[in-house]
Amino acid sequence: MPSSPLSPLRPSRRQVLAAAAGSVATLAAPAWAQNAGWPSKPIRLIVPYTPGGFTDQMARLVQNGLQQRLGQTVLIDNKPGAGSVIGVDAVAKSAPDGSTFGVVIAAYAANNTLYPKLPYDARKDLTGVALMGVSPLVAAVPLEAPFKTAQELIRYAKAHPGKVSYGSSGNGSAVHLTTELFKMQTGAYMVHIPYRGAAPALTDLIGGQIQLFFDAATGLINMGKQGKVRLIGVASDRRLPVLPEVPTFIEQGFKNFTGSTWAGMIAPAGTPRDILKRMSDEVSRIVRSEEMRPRLEAMGTFPAGGTPEEFDAFLASETAKWGKVIREAGVTPD
Numbered sequence: 001m002p003s004s005p006l007s008p009l010r011p012s013r014r015q016v017l018a019a020a021a022g023s024v025a026t027l028a029a030p031a032w033a034q035n036a037g038w039p040s041k042p043i044r045l046i047v048p049y050t051p052g053g054f055t056d057q058m059a060r061l062v063q064n065g066l067q068q069r070l071g072q073t074v075l076i077d078n079k080p081g082a083g084s085v086i087g088v089d090a091v092a093k094s095a096p097d098g099s100t101f102g103v104v105i106a107a108y109a110a111n112n113t114l115y116p117k118l119p120y121d122a123r124k125d126l127t128g129v130a131l132m133g134v135s136p137l138v139a140a141v142p143l144e145a146p147f148k149t150a151q152e153l154i155r156y157a158k159a160h161p162g163k164v165s166y167g168s169s170g171n172g173s174a175v176h177l178t179t180e181l182f183k184m185q186t187g188a189y190m191v192h193i194p195y196r197g198a199a200p201a202l203t204d205l206i207g208g209q210i211q212l213f214f215d216a217a218t219g220l221i222n223m224g225k226q227g228k229v230r231l232i233g234v235a236s237d238r239r240l241p242v243l244p245e246v247p248t249f250i251e252q253g254f255k256n257f258t259g260s261t262w263a264g265m266i267a268p269a270g271t272p273r274d275i276l277k278r279m280s281d282e283v284s285r286i287v288r289s290e291e292m293r294p295r296l297e298a299m300g301t302f303p304a305g306g307t308p309e310e311f312d313a314f315l316a317s318e319t320a321k322w323g324k325v326i327r328e329a330g331v332t333p334d
Contacts, residue, residue: 042073048087058263059103065286092120096270106174113323114172128311129265130280131304136236140229157188165191166212167201178259180329217300235259
């Protein structure tokens with residue numbers, strides 16, 4: 001005899017859906033329970049550069065906020081060397097348990113092309129957490145230079161091939177690659193002089209030994225305001241609040257020319273998604289807060305934030321952009 005629609009042999013649709021929902025909840029429970037108490041131990045933020053620089057400053061700006069919001073100690077671990085490769089490799093080889101993160105800048109994306117062989121695979125061994133801030137580069141020239149604007153600089157460079165030399169903080173740095181992109185877009189020939197850091201390059205710029213130097217605004221703001229160098233352009237689609245009088249290159253007729261350094265947080269691949277999301281949310285809240293915004297803008301940095309997926313997409317875009325410049329300009333490591 002056929003069973004009725006409500007018979008135990010023929011469960012109703014409502015019973016089936018309820019049972020399925022119960023099964024999903026049971027499967028999800030262990031993962032949630034495992035990470036519900038995160039963070040249960042101190043968090044390490046690996047900075048692949050020495051203390052005091054832009055990357056270190058950005059890490060320390062979010063350090064206190066994270067400690068307050070997460071209720072756990074956050075330690076800064078500076079691991080400089082090999083153009084950030086040593087520190088990034090330490091992040092890649094850390095346990096993906098939410099206790100280790102890294103703070104990187106534009107060189108992280110460029111290194112994927114710059115170095116023929118890295119000890120890690122950025123796509124497989126690491127994952128994005130959040131973009132923290134973007135700092136457009138600013139171009140400076142000596143006060144006594146025979147050009148006072150970006151257009152005058154290019155006209156002079158084209159009329160005097162090889163007479164204009166530009167400094168950088170090292171081969172493959174954001175400063176170097178941004179200037180190479182400027183050369184490629186303008187067709188001007190300028191000689192590259194690499195330095196070991198921004199400070200000696202700025203010293204030679206002031207002395208007139210080099211004629212052009214791009215750098216993050218934080219390194220040039222005071223020099224410009226003190227009248228030691230002339231700031232001729234911002235490589236961004238908008239002016240910097242801290243330097244409202246300095247026009248962008250786009251305003252001056254250099255279409256779509258942008259170049260920046262930026263800071264972002266990464267984690268070892270395999271770090272649970274709910275931990276990545278929580279960390280991303282907290283970092284975004286901190287950098288976008290009313291307290292933090294003026295501090296970042298004083299450094300010439302635009303607050304960012306966003307999801308892990310958005311930062312991964314940003315990293316892919318930056319890797320493609322600077323990879324093209326590296327290949328076409330024939331840039332090699334130091």
